[in-house]
Amino acid sequence: MGVTLRDVREGDLPVFYAQMNEPEGMWMAAFTAEDPSDNAYFQNHWERILQNPTTLVRTVIEDAGEIAGHASVFGPPEEREVTYWIGRRYWGRGIATAALRELLRLASERPVHARAAADNRGSIRVLEKCGFVVTGNDRGFANARGEEIDELIFTLRD
Template identity: 55%
Template structure:
């Protein structure tokens, strides 16, 4: 499968909305924001993200189809990675391939990431890309309606 990254296009946003509002994607991610549930918040969030020159934002393509998105954001000393792969594309190595390409675009280290402690797939993707677990905490997971364990990972 050919996985690549490209600049986000307006036509990607309806697909991202479908992916972010998928209840299984929300359960897996656990820590969700208002823009995962409300189209107005979604539109404002993406407008803000797209206008921030410090954010590296890419659409993830799998064999030419939009499979998700990936980004690097935050101040220089606290850069974080995030990615969402639509459920139809899970288990195919797309997340690992996309994150591998994304981190090549950001020269600053360390890079940080968080994942629900029970999200073995996301933790595995991050570890395959060189991230190591550097801490744990608890936080409220809106998608699950409860406190969960969160794993912090770092790429040095």
């Protein structure tokens, strides 16, 4: 599966908002906004992301030209972290792995870190395919699940 990463456009945000409110996606991501349906919060959050010069954020376009999601690298140099969100209808097609590989090519600084809910097998597999290894664990409150859950911490060194 091939993907294209491009700069985020204002018109992408409604698609991101819809994707980030899909029940299955929220459950898997677990660590979401307190109220993902709060569009004003969503808009303010994305305005901050897009204005931050240290954040590399891209829209993920799948082969047919549709917006599949977004991927980004953020944080200070010694704590860079990747994150991505792929819409439910694009799961299981290799899009997340292809997008993360391309993002890591664009953002070559290492080490870079990632986090995933410990039971999110799909995201864990994506990270492993891209060379990340588990380097720790944590436990935190997952808004999407309404309870504390285990989380894995990953690092990519090379």
